[in-house]
Amino acid sequence: MKKIMTGNxxxxxxxxxxxxxxxxxxxxxxQTSIVEKLASFVANNEMDAEYIKVESEHSAMAACIGxxxxxxxxxxxxxxxxxxxxxxxxHWAAGARLPVVMANVGRAMAxxxxxxxxxxxxxxxxDTGWIQIYCENNxxxxxxxxxxxxxxxxxGLPGMLVLDAxxxxxxxxxxxxxxxxxIDKFLPKYSPKYKLDTAETHAFGGLTTPEWxxxxxxxxxxxxxxxxxxxxxxxxxxxxxxxxxxxxIDEYRCDDIDTLLVMSGSIASTGKEVIDKLKDKGExxxxxxxxxxxxxxxxxxxxxxxxxSKIIVVDRNISxxxxxxxxxxxxxxxxxxxxxxxxxxxxxxxxxxxxxxNDIKGMIRKSDGKPKDIIWWGLK
Amino acid sequence: MFKTNKDMPPSAISxxxxxxxxxGSWRNFRPVIDESKCVKCFIxxxxxxxxxxxxxxxxxxINYDYCKGCGICANECxxxxxxxxxx
Numbered sequence: 001m002k003k004i005m006t007g008n009x010x011x012x013x014x015x016x017x018x019x020x021x022x023x024x025x026x027x028x029x030x031q032t033s034i035v036e037k038l039a040s041f042v043a044n045n046e047m048d049a050e051y052i053k054v055e056s057e058h059s060a061m062a063a064c065i066g067x068x069x070x071x072x073x074x075x076x077x078x079x080x081x082x083x084x085x086x087x088x089x090x091h092w093a094a095g096a097r098l099p100v101v102m103a104n105v106g107r108a109m110a111x112x113x114x115x116x117x118x119x120x121x122x123x124x125x126x127d128t129g130w131i132q133i134y135c136e137n138n139x140x141x142x143x144x145x146x147x148x149x150x151x152x153x154x155x156g157l158p159g160m161l162v163l164d165a166x167x168x169x170x171x172x173x174x175x176x177x178x179x180x181x182x183i184d185k186f187l188p189k190y191s192p193k194y195k196l197d198t199a200e201t202h203a204f205g206g207l208t209t210p211e212w213x214x215x216x217x218x219x220x221x222x223x224x225x226x227x228x229x230x231x232x233x234x235x236x237x238x239x240x241x242x243x244x245x246x247x248x249i250d251e252y253r254c255d256d257i258d259t260l261l262v263m264s265g266s267i268a269s270t271g272k273e274v275i276d277k278l279k280d281k282g283e284x285x286x287x288x289x290x291x292x293x294x295x296x297x298x299x300x301x302x303x304x305x306x307x308x309s310k311i312i313v314v315d316r317n318i319s320x321x322x323x324x325x326x327x328x329x330x331x332x333x334x335x336x337x338x339x340x341x342x343x344x345x346x347x348x349x350x351x352x353x354x355x356x357x358n359d360i361k362g363m364i365r366k367s368d369g370k371p372k373d374i375i376w377w378g379l380k
Numbered sequence: 381m382f383k384t385n386k387d388m389p390p391s392a393i394s395x396x397x398x399x400x401x402x403x404g405s406w407r408n409f410r411p412v413i414d415e416s417k418c419v420k421c422f423i424x425x426x427x428x429x430x431x432x433x434x435x436x437x438x439x440x441x442i443n444y445d446y447c448k449g450c451g452i453c454a455n456e457c458x459x460x461x462x463x464x465x466x467x
Binding site: 095096097156194202203204205206207208212215216218219223 | 381382384385388389390391392393394401
């Protein structure tokens with residue numbers, strides 16, 4: 001069944017379709033309508049879940065951690081400053097290896113106060129041990145929620161899906177909601193090996209001396225290696241079951257190309273339009289939309305880079321003192337295989353500034369000669 | 381406890397009980413009871429924050445597998461019957 005809905009409603013319908021058993025969330029613009037919708041699902045008995053009202057995002061994540069440790073499927077949603085307030089608990093969820101799933105509506109960090117699209121909030125959480133998948137449209141928000149639980153529960157990691165503020169969160173699109181029995185079959189009930197259970201007692205999160213902490217860190221990294229495979233496997237299975245295939249990278253018209261444009265999130269939709277126009281004129285350019293930022297698909301990037309003589313990266317984020325984050329990670333992926341391709345870095349769209357087709361065409365034209373570490377696009 | 385990371389659970393989860401986690405290894409000073417001075421008031425037993433003092437044959441006895449050597453027993457003993465000896 002297709003319904004017209006915003007990205008936020010697609011996230012809420014996604015959590016409902018996954019039969020999340022505990023929802024703990026705190027409202028924040030522009031995420032609020034996700035938790036409002038979930039609250040109404042629970043209030044109207046459309047969703048069999050415990051809805052926990054909390055006093056902060058830190059507590060929301062803490063409640064999800066407790067719920068997940070007890071063997072429940074836990075869900076939350078947040079944005080911007082709310083995600084920053086969760087920071088400590090993000091480490092807890094990952095370190096405890098709990099498959100909590102959250103939607104983060106990507107919003108610019110304050111100050112100055114802003115509510116518009118920017119990846120600065122989620123990128124800042126990259127080292128907390130969460131899987132991060134960036135969505136392009138509302139259908140993908142719904143679909144990724146289902147995939148995310150399956151991936152996270154398989155590898156034992158928490159997962160964050162990111163949708164751009166307003167561009168997706170408050171824009172209505174057609175979203176196909178699949179039959180519930182098909183979703184239930186694809187995503188069976190969560191059943192962890194270890195959980196808080198009075199019949200079989202364990203202590204969780206105890207002090208770990210230098211003797212074994214190191215090994216537990218190794219195991220988290222191993223889980224990310226597994227996640228890299230699972231994102232591909234689950235994305236393929238999802239395609240077989242529901243007709244829409246996903247993976248680490250969405251490669252758009254990447255056959256026979258000499259230039260690769262790399263983007264993430266909703267700007268890739270605009271990017272695809274540009275690619276279509278340029279392809280019509282005979283230009284050999286394709287687009288790689290990076291879905292999975294953590295784990296970072298290094299090998300896939302290398303394989304693509306080997307096919308081209310130029311890479312153009314558009315970052316809607318900046319790591320101050322360094323540069324565009326996707327740019328940096330792409331470049332570092334190339335080093336080990338000595339792939340000497342010029343990589344152009346554009347910082348664009350911070351704080352929700354529009355990135356138009358003309359902007360993207362302009363960036364492609366500007367990508368010539370010796371690359372610089374940062375090109376600020378449209379700086380006034 | 382474990383041989384390699386492969387034997388471990390995915391996170392810090394106790395597999396069973398504290399029998400394998402001997403916190404006595406943290407100790408720098410060990411409490412030693414002079415039984416000739418002990419009046420069997422068992423104040424040390426009451427105050428031990430780690431339940432590491434047991435009563436055996438009507439005498440307090442320190443369980444060195446778990447005693448972290450905090451010294452509270454020695455401090456509380458009204459007869460100064462407990463000495464803290466460097467490990």
